[in-house]
Amino acid sequence: MYPKEIVTAAKVLYFFFTTLLNKRTLGEEFTDLRYINRSGKSFVQRYKKLIFVVSYIVGPYLLTNIWNIFNKRLKRDSSNNINSEEEMQNHIRYRDMLDNIVNIHLLIFYLQGSYYDITKRILGMRYITGHTISKQEKELRETTTKGYKLLGYLLLFQNVSSTYSTLKNVLNSFKFTSSIHNEKHVSKPLNLSETKLTKNITDEYHQNHIRLSDETQFKFIPSESRDCALCLSKITDPSVGPCGHIFCWDCIVDWCRERPECPFCRKKCEIQQIIALK
């Protein structure tokens, strides 16, 4: 019924009985880790742990819900508000920005090796091992650290190049909008309503049915195989049984209700075996 809610509740319970009661989670116990504060001189206060648990578990749940509501409202508005298309773009940019922050955080983690979660970084919740490190473990740590650093540099390179290209785009769009600004104002309302209208019609035509009379659909089907042998028209919603012969969905389903076999090769074909190509 409420899968998301149940998962969230389970996580809250888990962290309540572990982190909040100053016990360790399974992973922390396995790796023998404890929380300490940023300076590394004392344990982390409980209120910080509480903030961490709430933001780590309930935070994403609330955020996605708010995000969805916000999105719906935006869509509703966009039907009677022309400007909202620009708003939508700002909105998308905003999300990109959040993504970037997460990326940069991850990058620092890979290079530096502390604070895997953003909230932990903000609250200063670091880990300390509860035992002295043996020579073998030290070697292992050094090799894995190298791997993560390499990953960090790759991420850095990716981020730098993508930022560069978006910056370039933004600069270009600035030039573009300023030069055609006047012209745009006159023609825009009319064009928009027109494209929306025709778009709706074609969307309905294409979304509800796949028609092989449209040559851009399923280009790999040769022209001599695009007719349905049952209705003798171009295939609508191409569908196949186990043998691979193609018919319209309606035609082959009707026939298999009459007799469950392929009309061409008579191979057994129950209705539930028919697959509509998408």
Next chain:
Amino acid sequence: MSLKRLLKEKRLIEKELSGYSESIELLEPVAFENFLKWRAVLKGPVNTPYHKHSFKLLIELPSEYPLVPPAITFEPYSMPHCNVEFSTGKICLNILEHEHWSPVWNLMYVMVALYQLLQEPVVDSPLNIDLANILRAGDTSAYHGLINYYLQEDTATH
């Protein structure tokens, strides 16, 4: 489904019929407003006793066509053939039976199959037992004579 398909079939037949002038003389709906009733005329194949005769067929298409086969008969009392009941014109041909029919076949295909039946009578599933017995006994002159007798009588009375 059936009407749209029959319209398509009709167009195809109009296009292709000239290519079958040796075997099929006519294949068309009886009336333009009723596509569920068709008529056809087959020519008698050479090297058979049917040569130089033609045979009328009555075709009734059920509304479920092509999911069920067309009902086809020769005109009653017109067709002396091993696999045709003389008094009714009923045809014994497996592709016209419910359990053997396939919806990818069409009227043209059925006509070709019937033409082949005129060329090669099947003595093992007869509807005209007398003719089948004579043919099975290998008495070709009696076989030809009997068919000629029926066909001449037929042309004489009509």
